[in-house]
Amino acid sequence: xxxxxxxxLQVIVDHNKAPRNFGKLAHFNHEADGYNxxxxxxxxxxxxxxxxxxxxxxxxxxxxxxxxVASASLMTEAVKGTPLSEFAQKFDMFQHMxxxxxxxxxxxxxxxxxxxxxxxxxxxxxxxxxxxxxHTLKSAVTDSHTIAKTE
Amino acid sequence: MFDIEKIRGDxxxxxxxxxxxxxxxxxxxxxxxxxxxxxxxxxxxxxxDNANVHRGVHALSERATANYExxxxxxxxxxxxxxxxxxxFTRGTTEAINLIASSWGGAHIGAGDEVLxxxxxxxxxxxxxxxxxxxxxxxxxxxxxxxxxxxxxDAFEALLSERTKIxxxxxxxxxLGSINPVERIIEKAHAVGAKVLVDGAQAAGHMAVDVxxxxxxxxxxxxxxxYGPTGIGVLIGRESILESMPPYQGGGDMILTVSFxxxxxxxxxxxxxxxxxxxxxxxxxxxxxxxIQGIGFxxxxxxxxxxxxxxxxxxxxxxxxxxxxxxxxxxxxxSFVLDQVHPHDLGxxxxxxxxxxxxxxxxxxxxxxxxxxxxxxxxxxxxxNTEAEVDSLFVALEKAKAIFA
Numbered sequence: 317x318x319x320x321x322x323x324x325l326q327v328i329v330d331h332n333k334a335p336r337n338f339g340k341l342a343h344f345n346h347e348a349d350g351y352n353x354x355x356x357x358x359x360x361x362x363x364x365x366x367x368x369x370x371x372x373x374x375x376x377x378x379x380x381x382x383x384x385v386a387s388a389s390l391m392t393e394a395v396k397g398t399p400l401s402e403f404a405q406k407f408d409m410f411q412h413m414x415x416x417x418x419x420x421x422x423x424x425x426x427x428x429x430x431x432x433x434x435x436x437x438x439x440x441x442x443x444x445x446x447x448x449x450x451h452t453l454k455s456a457v458t459d460s461h462t463i464a465k466t467e
Numbered sequence: 468m469f470d471i472e473k474i475r476g477d478x479x480x481x482x483x484x485x486x487x488x489x490x491x492x493x494x495x496x497x498x499x500x501x502x503x504x505x506x507x508x509x510x511x512x513x514x515x516d517n518a519n520v521h522r523g524v525h526a527l528s529e530r531a532t533a534n535y536e537x538x539x540x541x542x543x544x545x546x547x548x549x550x551x552x553x554x555x556f557t558r559g560t561t562e563a564i565n566l567i568a569s570s571w572g573g574a575h576i577g578a579g580d581e582v583l584x585x586x587x588x589x590x591x592x593x594x595x596x597x598x599x600x601x602x603x604x605x606x607x608x609x610x611x612x613x614x615x616x617x618x619x620x621d622a623f624e625a626l627l628s629e630r631t632k633i634x635x636x637x638x639x640x641x642x643l644g645s646i647n648p649v650e651r652i653i654e655k656a657h658a659v660g661a662k663v664l665v666d667g668a669q670a671a672g673h674m675a676v677d678v679x680x681x682x683x684x685x686x687x688x689x690x691x692x693x694y695g696p697t698g699i700g701v702l703i704g705r706e707s708i709l710e711s712m713p714p715y716q717g718g719g720d721m722i723l724t725v726s727f728x729x730x731x732x733x734x735x736x737x738x739x740x741x742x743x744x745x746x747x748x749x750x751x752x753x754x755x756x757x758x759i760q761g762i763g764f765x766x767x768x769x770x771x772x773x774x775x776x777x778x779x780x781x782x783x784x785x786x787x788x789x790x791x792x793x794x795x796x797x798x799x800x801x802s803f804v805l806d807q808v809h810p811h812d813l814g815x816x817x818x819x820x821x822x823x824x825x826x827x828x829x830x831x832x833x834x835x836x837x838x839x840x841x842x843x844x845x846x847x848x849x850x851x852n853t854e855a856e857v858d859s860l861f862v863a864l865e866k867a868k869a870i871f872a
Contacts, residue, residue, distance in 0.1 A: 354827070356841040358841075381810075382871070442815060445811065
Protein backbone atom coordinates (compact mmCIF):
# COMPACT_ATOMS: atom_id res chain seq x y z
CA UNK A 317 0.00 0.00 0.00
CA UNK A 318 1.00 3.55 -0.63
CA UNK A 319 2.81 4.89 2.38
CA UNK A 320 2.81 8.38 3.81
CA UNK A 321 6.54 8.40 3.36
CA UNK A 322 5.91 8.25 -0.40
CA UNK A 323 4.12 11.58 -0.15
CA UNK A 324 6.31 13.23 2.43
CA LEU A 325 9.61 12.24 0.80
CA GLN A 326 12.69 13.70 2.37
CA VAL A 327 13.11 16.07 -0.58
CA ILE A 328 9.65 17.52 0.08
CA VAL A 329 10.25 17.84 3.80
CA ASP A 330 13.56 19.58 3.09
CA HIS A 331 12.11 22.01 0.58
CA ASN A 332 9.30 22.81 3.01
CA LYS A 333 11.73 23.50 5.80
CA ALA A 334 14.13 25.53 3.68
CA PRO A 335 12.30 26.70 0.57
CA ARG A 336 14.55 27.80 -2.29
CA ASN A 337 13.99 31.16 -4.00
CA PHE A 338 11.75 32.35 -1.19
CA GLY A 339 11.07 36.09 -0.84
CA LYS A 340 10.51 39.04 -3.11
CA LEU A 341 12.88 39.62 -6.06
CA ALA A 342 14.71 42.94 -6.13
CA HIS A 343 13.99 43.15 -9.85
CA PHE A 344 11.03 41.49 -11.56
CA ASN A 345 8.80 42.19 -14.54
CA HIS A 346 5.96 39.72 -13.96
CA GLU A 347 4.08 38.71 -10.82
CA ALA A 348 0.85 37.02 -9.80
CA ASP A 349 -1.25 35.93 -6.80
CA GLY A 350 -2.54 32.44 -6.18
CA TYR A 351 -5.17 31.38 -3.68
CA ASN A 352 -6.68 28.08 -2.68
CA UNK A 353 -9.97 28.85 -0.90
CA UNK A 354 -10.26 25.27 0.28
CA UNK A 355 -7.32 25.47 2.65
CA UNK A 356 -6.48 29.17 2.67
CA UNK A 357 -3.09 28.76 1.00
CA UNK A 358 -1.81 32.01 -0.45
CA UNK A 359 1.05 32.39 -2.85
CA UNK A 360 2.73 35.23 -4.69
CA UNK A 361 5.27 34.64 -7.44
CA UNK A 362 7.79 37.05 -8.95
CA UNK A 363 9.34 36.52 -12.33
CA UNK A 364 12.18 38.27 -14.08
CA UNK A 365 12.36 37.55 -17.81
CA UNK A 366 15.33 39.04 -19.68
CA UNK A 367 15.48 40.43 -23.22
CA UNK A 368 16.48 37.05 -24.61
CA UNK A 369 13.30 35.50 -23.26
CA UNK A 370 15.10 33.59 -20.53
CA UNK A 371 13.73 33.26 -16.99
CA UNK A 372 16.56 35.14 -15.33
CA UNK A 373 15.12 34.80 -11.86
CA UNK A 374 11.98 33.60 -10.11
CA UNK A 375 10.81 33.56 -6.51
CA UNK A 376 7.74 33.07 -4.36
CA UNK A 377 6.25 34.19 -1.06
CA UNK A 378 3.32 32.93 0.91
CA UNK A 379 2.12 30.36 3.35
CA UNK A 380 0.80 26.92 2.88
CA UNK A 381 1.13 23.27 3.66
CA UNK A 382 4.33 21.31 3.11
CA UNK A 383 3.18 20.08 -0.28
CA UNK A 384 2.40 23.56 -1.57
CA VAL A 385 5.60 25.15 -0.24
CA ALA A 386 7.82 22.31 -1.47
CA SER A 387 6.12 22.30 -4.85
CA ALA A 388 6.65 26.05 -5.26
CA SER A 389 10.26 25.71 -4.19
CA LEU A 390 10.91 22.86 -6.63
CA MET A 391 9.11 24.73 -9.39
CA THR A 392 11.35 27.78 -9.05
CA GLU A 393 14.40 25.53 -9.31
CA ALA A 394 12.96 23.80 -12.35
CA VAL A 395 12.24 26.95 -14.35
CA LYS A 396 15.08 29.26 -13.30
CA GLY A 397 17.50 29.81 -16.16
CA THR A 398 15.25 28.17 -18.76
CA PRO A 399 13.59 29.81 -21.79
CA LEU A 400 10.15 31.25 -21.07
CA SER A 401 8.96 29.58 -24.26
CA GLU A 402 9.40 26.19 -22.60
CA PHE A 403 7.17 27.05 -19.64
CA ALA A 404 3.89 25.94 -21.23
CA GLN A 405 5.31 22.53 -21.92
CA LYS A 406 6.66 22.20 -18.36
CA PHE A 407 3.29 23.28 -16.99
CA ASP A 408 1.49 20.60 -19.02
CA MET A 409 4.02 17.98 -18.05
CA PHE A 410 3.56 18.74 -14.34
CA GLN A 411 -0.22 18.80 -14.60
CA HIS A 412 -0.16 15.49 -16.38
CA MET A 413 2.06 13.96 -13.71
CA UNK A 414 -0.16 14.95 -10.78
CA UNK A 415 -3.40 13.92 -12.45
CA UNK A 416 -2.37 10.80 -14.38
CA UNK A 417 -3.39 7.25 -13.48
CA UNK A 418 -1.47 5.68 -10.63
CA UNK A 419 -0.10 2.90 -12.82
CA UNK A 420 1.62 5.40 -15.10
CA UNK A 421 5.27 5.82 -14.19
CA UNK A 422 6.37 9.43 -14.18
CA UNK A 423 8.97 10.34 -16.78
CA UNK A 424 11.74 11.05 -14.33
CA UNK A 425 14.19 12.01 -17.03
CA UNK A 426 11.97 14.82 -18.30
CA UNK A 427 10.59 15.83 -14.91
CA UNK A 428 13.81 15.77 -12.94
CA UNK A 429 13.31 16.51 -9.24
CA UNK A 430 9.68 17.43 -9.87
CA UNK A 431 8.95 13.72 -10.07
CA UNK A 432 9.01 13.52 -6.26
CA UNK A 433 5.56 15.12 -6.29
CA UNK A 434 4.02 12.27 -8.27
CA UNK A 435 2.91 10.84 -4.91
CA UNK A 436 0.08 13.37 -4.59
CA UNK A 437 -1.90 11.35 -7.14
CA UNK A 438 -2.66 8.96 -4.31
CA UNK A 439 -4.11 11.85 -2.25
CA UNK A 440 -6.81 13.48 -4.42
CA UNK A 441 -7.56 16.22 -1.91
CA UNK A 442 -3.92 17.30 -2.03
CA UNK A 443 -3.37 17.62 -5.79
CA UNK A 444 -4.37 21.26 -5.71
CA UNK A 445 -1.74 21.94 -3.07
CA UNK A 446 0.93 20.83 -5.52
CA UNK A 447 -0.45 22.55 -8.58
CA UNK A 448 -1.40 25.98 -7.15
CA UNK A 449 2.12 27.40 -7.67
CA UNK A 450 2.15 26.28 -11.31
CA HIS A 451 -1.18 27.97 -11.96
CA THR A 452 0.14 31.08 -10.25
CA LEU A 453 3.32 31.14 -12.32
CA LYS A 454 1.21 30.66 -15.43
CA SER A 455 -0.78 33.77 -14.44
CA ALA A 456 2.47 35.67 -14.00
CA VAL A 457 3.77 34.52 -17.38
CA THR A 458 0.58 35.58 -19.12
CA ASP A 459 0.28 38.76 -17.00
CA SER A 460 -3.17 37.72 -15.93
CA HIS A 461 -4.40 40.00 -13.19
CA THR A 462 -6.98 37.63 -11.82
CA ILE A 463 -5.91 35.62 -8.79
CA ALA A 464 -4.85 32.14 -9.86
CA LYS A 465 -6.89 29.19 -8.68
CA THR A 466 -6.44 25.56 -9.52
CA GLU A 467 -9.85 25.18 -11.20
CA MET B 468 -25.74 2.80 32.97
CA PHE B 469 -23.82 4.08 29.97
CA ASP B 470 -22.95 1.26 27.60
CA ILE B 471 -20.49 2.49 24.99
CA GLU B 472 -20.48 -0.79 23.08
CA LYS B 473 -24.25 -0.66 22.71
CA ILE B 474 -24.10 2.95 21.52
CA ARG B 475 -21.33 2.18 19.03
CA GLY B 476 -23.33 -0.79 17.85
CA ASP B 477 -26.11 1.61 16.87
CA UNK B 478 -23.78 3.21 14.29
CA UNK B 479 -22.84 0.63 11.66
CA UNK B 480 -20.42 2.96 9.88
CA UNK B 481 -18.07 3.08 12.87
CA UNK B 482 -17.21 -0.58 12.50
CA UNK B 483 -14.75 -0.36 9.62
CA UNK B 484 -11.11 0.04 8.80
CA UNK B 485 -9.57 2.74 6.66
CA UNK B 486 -6.10 2.12 5.22
CA UNK B 487 -6.01 -1.02 7.34
CA UNK B 488 -6.53 0.89 10.61
CA UNK B 489 -9.70 1.02 12.71
CA UNK B 490 -11.68 4.16 11.89
CA UNK B 491 -11.61 6.85 14.57
CA UNK B 492 -14.24 9.31 13.44
CA UNK B 493 -13.43 12.63 15.14
CA UNK B 494 -15.08 15.01 12.68
CA UNK B 495 -18.46 15.22 14.37
CA UNK B 496 -18.61 18.99 14.25
CA UNK B 497 -18.71 18.67 10.45
CA UNK B 498 -21.38 16.00 10.55
CA UNK B 499 -22.30 13.20 12.92
CA UNK B 500 -22.80 9.60 11.87
CA UNK B 501 -26.29 8.13 11.64
CA UNK B 502 -27.67 5.39 13.87
CA UNK B 503 -29.30 2.36 12.26
CA UNK B 504 -32.75 3.51 13.43
CA UNK B 505 -32.45 6.72 11.38
CA UNK B 506 -31.20 4.82 8.32
CA UNK B 507 -34.09 2.36 8.77
CA UNK B 508 -36.67 5.14 9.09
CA UNK B 509 -35.53 6.74 5.82
CA UNK B 510 -35.35 3.34 4.17
CA UNK B 511 -38.83 2.39 5.44
CA UNK B 512 -40.31 5.61 4.11
CA UNK B 513 -38.98 4.98 0.60
CA UNK B 514 -39.71 1.26 0.76
CA UNK B 515 -43.27 1.45 2.08
CA ASP B 516 -44.74 4.94 2.37
CA ASN B 517 -43.31 7.14 -0.37
CA ALA B 518 -45.87 9.67 -1.62
CA ASN B 519 -46.23 13.41 -1.70
CA VAL B 520 -47.53 15.07 1.45
CA HIS B 521 -50.54 17.31 2.05
CA ARG B 522 -52.06 16.41 -1.32
CA GLY B 523 -53.15 12.89 -1.97
CA VAL B 524 -56.25 11.26 -0.61
CA HIS B 525 -54.73 7.84 -1.07
CA ALA B 526 -53.31 5.65 1.67
CA LEU B 527 -49.63 6.24 0.91
CA SER B 528 -49.99 10.01 0.89
CA GLU B 529 -51.92 9.88 4.15
CA ARG B 530 -49.20 7.77 5.75
CA ALA B 531 -46.43 10.00 4.42
CA THR B 532 -48.26 13.10 5.68
CA ALA B 533 -48.92 11.55 9.08
CA ASN B 534 -45.24 10.58 9.51
CA TYR B 535 -44.03 13.95 8.28
CA GLU B 536 -46.29 15.85 10.67
CA UNK B 537 -45.51 13.47 13.54
CA UNK B 538 -41.85 14.36 13.12
CA UNK B 539 -42.75 18.04 13.26
CA UNK B 540 -44.62 17.45 16.51
CA UNK B 541 -41.70 15.58 18.02
CA UNK B 542 -39.29 18.34 17.00
CA UNK B 543 -41.63 21.02 18.38
CA UNK B 544 -41.74 19.28 21.72
CA UNK B 545 -37.97 18.59 21.70
CA UNK B 546 -37.23 22.32 21.44
CA UNK B 547 -40.28 23.24 23.54
CA UNK B 548 -41.78 25.36 20.76
CA UNK B 549 -45.18 26.84 21.63
CA UNK B 550 -46.80 24.92 18.79
CA UNK B 551 -46.05 23.08 15.56
CA UNK B 552 -46.85 26.31 13.71
CA UNK B 553 -43.50 27.62 14.94
CA UNK B 554 -41.55 24.72 13.37
CA UNK B 555 -40.51 25.35 9.78
CA PHE B 556 -38.45 22.84 7.85
CA THR B 557 -35.56 24.15 5.77
CA ARG B 558 -32.63 22.59 3.93
CA GLY B 559 -30.51 23.32 6.97
CA THR B 560 -29.18 26.06 9.21
CA THR B 561 -27.84 28.03 6.28
CA GLU B 562 -31.17 28.19 4.51
CA ALA B 563 -32.94 29.03 7.77
CA ILE B 564 -30.67 32.04 8.34
CA ASN B 565 -31.10 33.14 4.73
CA LEU B 566 -34.86 32.85 5.18
CA ILE B 567 -34.79 35.19 8.19
CA ALA B 568 -32.34 37.64 6.62
CA SER B 569 -34.38 37.75 3.44
CA SER B 570 -37.95 37.67 4.75
CA TRP B 571 -37.75 39.30 8.18
CA GLY B 572 -34.73 41.42 7.25
CA GLY B 573 -36.23 42.56 3.98
CA ALA B 574 -39.36 43.76 5.79
CA HIS B 575 -37.77 45.29 8.89
CA ILE B 576 -34.24 46.47 8.06
CA GLY B 577 -33.46 49.74 6.36
CA ALA B 578 -30.70 52.28 5.91
CA GLY B 579 -29.23 53.36 9.24
CA ASP B 580 -30.26 50.15 11.00
CA GLU B 581 -27.69 47.78 12.44
CA VAL B 582 -27.28 44.01 12.48
CA LEU B 583 -25.07 42.76 15.30
CA UNK B 584 -23.17 39.46 15.11
CA UNK B 585 -20.08 38.10 16.88
CA UNK B 586 -16.53 37.49 15.70
CA UNK B 587 -16.97 33.73 16.12
CA UNK B 588 -19.85 33.27 13.69
CA UNK B 589 -19.80 30.64 10.96
CA UNK B 590 -19.85 32.09 7.44
CA UNK B 591 -23.53 31.16 7.25
CA UNK B 592 -24.29 33.65 10.03
CA UNK B 593 -22.15 36.36 8.41
CA UNK B 594 -22.75 36.34 4.67
CA UNK B 595 -26.60 36.46 4.63
CA UNK B 596 -26.46 39.54 6.92
CA UNK B 597 -23.77 41.14 4.75
CA UNK B 598 -25.97 40.59 1.71
CA UNK B 599 -28.94 42.09 3.58
CA UNK B 600 -26.89 45.12 4.63
CA UNK B 601 -25.65 45.66 1.08
CA UNK B 602 -29.20 45.54 -0.18
CA UNK B 603 -30.69 47.84 2.43
CA UNK B 604 -27.92 50.22 3.45
CA UNK B 605 -27.87 48.84 7.00
CA UNK B 606 -24.59 48.32 8.88
CA UNK B 607 -23.11 45.04 10.08
CA UNK B 608 -21.52 45.31 13.54
CA UNK B 609 -19.26 42.64 14.99
CA UNK B 610 -18.82 42.01 18.72
CA UNK B 611 -15.24 41.01 19.56
CA UNK B 612 -13.87 37.86 21.21
CA UNK B 613 -10.95 37.44 23.58
CA UNK B 614 -7.81 35.27 23.36
CA UNK B 615 -9.64 32.28 24.83
CA UNK B 616 -12.27 32.52 22.12
CA UNK B 617 -15.02 33.90 24.36
CA UNK B 618 -17.43 36.65 23.44
CA UNK B 619 -16.52 39.88 25.27
CA UNK B 620 -19.90 40.63 26.82
CA ASP B 621 -19.14 44.23 27.81
CA ALA B 622 -18.17 45.05 24.24
CA PHE B 623 -21.22 43.22 22.95
CA GLU B 624 -23.50 45.22 25.20
CA ALA B 625 -21.77 48.46 24.23
CA LEU B 626 -22.55 47.74 20.57
CA LEU B 627 -26.27 47.31 21.28
CA SER B 628 -28.40 50.39 20.68
CA GLU B 629 -31.84 51.35 19.46
CA ARG B 630 -30.36 51.09 15.95
CA THR B 631 -29.76 47.34 16.48
CA LYS B 632 -32.64 45.53 14.81
CA ILE B 633 -31.43 41.96 14.99
CA UNK B 634 -28.64 40.02 16.69
CA UNK B 635 -27.24 36.84 15.12
CA UNK B 636 -25.28 34.73 17.58
CA UNK B 637 -23.91 31.23 17.49
CA UNK B 638 -24.95 29.02 20.41
CA UNK B 639 -21.79 26.88 20.22
CA UNK B 640 -18.88 27.82 17.98
CA UNK B 641 -17.96 25.13 15.45
CA UNK B 642 -14.36 26.31 15.18
CA LEU B 643 -13.68 26.87 18.91
CA GLY B 644 -16.28 24.96 20.86
CA SER B 645 -17.13 28.09 22.88
CA ILE B 646 -20.67 28.19 24.25
CA ASN B 647 -22.19 31.64 24.29
CA PRO B 648 -24.34 32.98 27.15
CA VAL B 649 -27.37 33.19 24.86
CA GLU B 650 -29.93 33.89 27.61
CA ARG B 651 -28.06 37.00 28.71
CA ILE B 652 -27.45 38.06 25.10
CA ILE B 653 -31.16 37.73 24.36
CA GLU B 654 -32.16 39.63 27.48
CA LYS B 655 -29.81 42.52 26.61
CA ALA B 656 -30.87 42.55 22.95
CA HIS B 657 -34.56 42.55 23.82
CA ALA B 658 -33.97 45.48 26.16
CA VAL B 659 -33.10 47.64 23.13
CA GLY B 660 -35.91 46.15 21.06
CA ALA B 661 -33.73 43.92 18.87
CA LYS B 662 -34.73 40.45 17.73
CA VAL B 663 -32.31 37.55 18.25
CA LEU B 664 -31.48 34.63 15.99
CA VAL B 665 -29.53 31.82 17.65
CA ASP B 666 -27.48 29.60 15.33
CA GLY B 667 -27.78 26.20 16.94
CA ALA B 668 -26.13 24.13 14.22
CA GLN B 669 -23.35 23.00 16.53
CA ALA B 670 -25.20 23.08 19.84
CA ALA B 671 -28.51 21.33 19.34
CA GLY B 672 -27.07 17.81 19.25
CA HIS B 673 -25.14 18.30 22.45
CA MET B 674 -27.37 20.16 24.90
CA ALA B 675 -31.05 20.59 25.67
CA VAL B 676 -32.57 23.64 24.01
CA ASP B 677 -35.78 25.20 25.31
CA VAL B 678 -36.70 28.07 23.02
CA UNK B 679 -39.28 29.43 25.47
CA UNK B 680 -36.92 29.48 28.43
CA UNK B 681 -34.20 30.94 26.21
CA UNK B 682 -36.73 33.48 24.89
CA UNK B 683 -35.04 33.65 21.47
CA UNK B 684 -36.99 34.92 18.47
CA UNK B 685 -35.47 32.43 16.03
CA UNK B 686 -33.56 29.21 16.70
CA UNK B 687 -32.07 27.42 13.70
CA UNK B 688 -30.25 24.13 13.33
CA UNK B 689 -29.43 21.21 11.01
CA UNK B 690 -30.40 17.57 11.43
CA UNK B 691 -27.14 16.17 10.16
CA UNK B 692 -25.15 17.38 13.15
CA UNK B 693 -27.56 15.62 15.47
CA TYR B 694 -27.50 12.08 13.98
CA GLY B 695 -30.08 12.91 11.31
CA PRO B 696 -29.91 13.14 7.51
CA THR B 697 -28.19 15.89 5.54
CA GLY B 698 -30.25 18.40 3.60
CA ILE B 699 -32.80 19.00 6.33
CA GLY B 700 -32.93 21.53 9.13
CA VAL B 701 -35.35 23.59 11.07
CA LEU B 702 -36.23 27.17 11.88
CA ILE B 703 -38.15 27.63 15.10
CA GLY B 704 -39.60 31.10 15.22
CA ARG B 705 -41.90 33.05 17.47
CA GLU B 706 -45.34 32.66 15.93
CA SER B 707 -46.28 36.33 16.16
CA ILE B 708 -43.12 37.28 14.26
CA LEU B 709 -43.48 34.54 11.64
CA GLU B 710 -47.10 35.65 11.07
CA SER B 711 -45.93 39.17 10.23
CA MET B 712 -43.24 38.01 7.78
CA PRO B 713 -43.71 37.76 4.02
CA PRO B 714 -43.09 34.35 2.44
CA TYR B 715 -39.51 33.45 1.53
CA GLN B 716 -40.19 31.40 -1.60
CA GLY B 717 -43.36 31.03 -3.60
CA GLY B 718 -44.76 27.81 -4.98
CA GLY B 719 -46.92 24.85 -4.13
CA ASP B 720 -47.88 24.00 -0.55
CA MET B 721 -47.36 27.58 0.65
CA ILE B 722 -50.67 28.81 -0.79
CA LEU B 723 -54.37 28.54 -0.02
CA THR B 724 -55.67 29.84 -3.34
CA VAL B 725 -53.96 31.09 -6.47
CA SER B 726 -55.36 33.15 -9.31
CA PHE B 727 -53.52 35.40 -11.72
CA UNK B 728 -54.86 38.39 -9.82
CA UNK B 729 -54.03 37.35 -6.28
CA UNK B 730 -52.58 34.56 -4.20
CA UNK B 731 -53.61 33.85 -0.66
CA UNK B 732 -50.81 32.37 1.38
CA UNK B 733 -51.10 29.28 3.52
CA UNK B 734 -51.00 29.36 7.32
CA UNK B 735 -47.92 28.67 9.40
CA UNK B 736 -45.77 26.70 9.12
CA UNK B 737 -46.63 25.92 5.47
CA UNK B 738 -46.32 29.55 4.40
CA UNK B 739 -42.55 29.03 4.55
CA UNK B 740 -42.40 25.55 3.05
CA UNK B 741 -42.84 26.05 -0.68
CA UNK B 742 -42.57 23.01 -2.89
CA UNK B 743 -42.40 19.32 -2.09
CA UNK B 744 -40.34 19.09 1.09
CA UNK B 745 -37.55 16.66 2.00
CA UNK B 746 -40.08 14.19 3.44
CA UNK B 747 -37.62 11.36 4.07
CA UNK B 748 -35.23 13.85 5.67
CA UNK B 749 -37.90 15.12 8.06
CA UNK B 750 -38.86 11.58 9.02
CA UNK B 751 -35.18 10.74 9.58
CA UNK B 752 -34.77 13.96 11.59
CA UNK B 753 -37.69 12.97 13.82
CA UNK B 754 -36.14 9.55 14.38
CA UNK B 755 -32.77 11.13 15.22
CA UNK B 756 -34.47 13.28 17.87
CA UNK B 757 -36.11 10.15 19.25
CA UNK B 758 -32.67 8.53 19.38
CA ILE B 759 -31.21 11.49 21.32
CA GLN B 760 -34.16 11.41 23.71
CA GLY B 761 -33.56 7.69 24.21
CA ILE B 762 -30.03 8.34 25.45
CA GLY B 763 -30.75 11.65 27.15
CA PHE B 764 -28.78 14.87 27.11
CA UNK B 765 -27.52 14.33 30.66
CA UNK B 766 -25.76 11.17 29.51
CA UNK B 767 -24.58 12.70 26.22
CA UNK B 768 -23.21 15.83 27.89
CA UNK B 769 -21.44 13.87 30.62
CA UNK B 770 -19.80 11.54 28.09
CA UNK B 771 -18.72 14.36 25.78
CA UNK B 772 -17.35 16.34 28.70
CA UNK B 773 -15.23 13.36 29.76
CA UNK B 774 -13.88 12.94 26.24
CA UNK B 775 -13.04 16.62 25.86
CA UNK B 776 -11.31 16.66 29.26
CA UNK B 777 -9.31 13.57 28.32
CA UNK B 778 -8.29 15.02 24.95
CA UNK B 779 -7.53 18.45 26.42
CA UNK B 780 -5.21 16.95 29.02
CA UNK B 781 -3.36 15.11 26.25
CA UNK B 782 -3.20 18.28 24.16
CA UNK B 783 -1.76 20.28 27.05
CA UNK B 784 0.96 17.68 27.53
CA UNK B 785 1.81 17.51 23.83
CA UNK B 786 4.97 19.39 22.97
CA UNK B 787 4.51 22.05 20.30
CA UNK B 788 0.71 21.94 20.29
CA UNK B 789 -1.23 25.19 20.65
CA UNK B 790 -4.95 24.97 21.34
CA UNK B 791 -7.16 27.45 19.52
CA UNK B 792 -10.21 28.09 21.67
CA UNK B 793 -9.90 27.59 25.41
CA UNK B 794 -13.15 29.11 26.60
CA UNK B 795 -14.17 28.37 30.18
CA UNK B 796 -17.53 27.20 28.84
CA UNK B 797 -16.91 24.97 25.84
CA UNK B 798 -17.80 21.54 24.53
CA UNK B 799 -16.87 18.81 22.10
CA UNK B 800 -14.24 20.65 20.06
CA UNK B 801 -10.45 20.48 20.25
CA SER B 802 -9.06 22.93 17.72
CA PHE B 803 -5.28 23.24 17.50
CA VAL B 804 -2.15 23.92 15.51
CA LEU B 805 1.14 22.08 15.72
CA ASP B 806 4.56 23.73 15.42
CA GLN B 807 6.20 23.07 12.06
CA VAL B 808 3.25 21.10 10.67
CA HIS B 809 0.57 22.75 8.57
CA PRO B 810 -2.96 21.59 9.54
CA HIS B 811 -3.55 20.35 6.00
CA ASP B 812 -0.53 18.04 6.22
CA LEU B 813 -1.72 16.92 9.65
CA GLY B 814 -5.13 16.05 8.24
CA UNK B 815 -3.57 13.84 5.57
CA UNK B 816 -1.15 12.16 7.95
CA UNK B 817 -3.69 11.31 10.64
CA UNK B 818 -6.14 10.14 7.97
CA UNK B 819 -3.65 7.42 6.99
CA UNK B 820 -3.75 6.30 10.61
CA UNK B 821 -7.51 5.90 10.36
CA UNK B 822 -8.27 9.12 12.23
CA UNK B 823 -10.76 11.49 10.60
CA UNK B 824 -10.39 15.12 11.67
CA UNK B 825 -11.05 18.42 9.94
CA UNK B 826 -8.23 20.63 8.77
CA UNK B 827 -9.07 24.06 7.44
CA UNK B 828 -10.75 27.32 8.31
CA UNK B 829 -14.01 25.64 9.40
CA UNK B 830 -16.07 28.19 7.45
CA UNK B 831 -15.00 30.73 10.07
CA UNK B 832 -12.23 32.67 8.37
CA UNK B 833 -12.57 35.69 10.72
CA UNK B 834 -11.81 33.35 13.64
CA UNK B 835 -8.64 32.19 11.87
CA UNK B 836 -7.67 35.82 11.23
CA UNK B 837 -8.20 36.65 14.91
CA UNK B 838 -5.86 33.86 16.03
CA UNK B 839 -3.44 34.65 13.17
CA UNK B 840 -3.47 31.13 11.78
CA UNK B 841 -4.33 30.13 8.20
CA UNK B 842 -6.19 27.07 9.41
CA UNK B 843 -6.48 24.73 12.36
CA UNK B 844 -6.79 21.01 12.87
CA UNK B 845 -9.99 20.14 14.69
CA UNK B 846 -10.98 16.98 16.48
CA UNK B 847 -14.62 17.00 17.55
CA UNK B 848 -16.35 14.45 19.71
CA UNK B 849 -19.65 12.70 19.91
CA UNK B 850 -21.26 10.37 22.40
CA UNK B 851 -19.98 7.28 20.50
CA ASN B 852 -16.29 8.24 20.63
CA THR B 853 -13.86 6.52 22.95
CA GLU B 854 -10.67 7.36 24.82
CA ALA B 855 -8.91 4.82 22.59
CA GLU B 856 -9.85 6.92 19.55
CA VAL B 857 -8.42 10.01 21.20
CA ASP B 858 -5.25 7.98 21.84
CA SER B 859 -5.11 7.09 18.13
CA LEU B 860 -5.24 10.78 17.29
CA PHE B 861 -2.29 11.59 19.51
CA VAL B 862 -0.26 8.64 18.24
CA ALA B 863 -0.90 9.96 14.72
CA LEU B 864 0.19 13.45 15.81
CA GLU B 865 3.47 11.97 17.04
CA LYS B 866 3.90 10.41 13.63
CA ALA B 867 3.32 13.77 11.94
CA LYS B 868 5.92 15.35 14.18
CA ALA B 869 8.39 12.60 13.30
CA ILE B 870 7.88 13.12 9.57
CA PHE B 871 8.62 16.81 9.85
CA ALA B 872 11.34 16.53 12.49
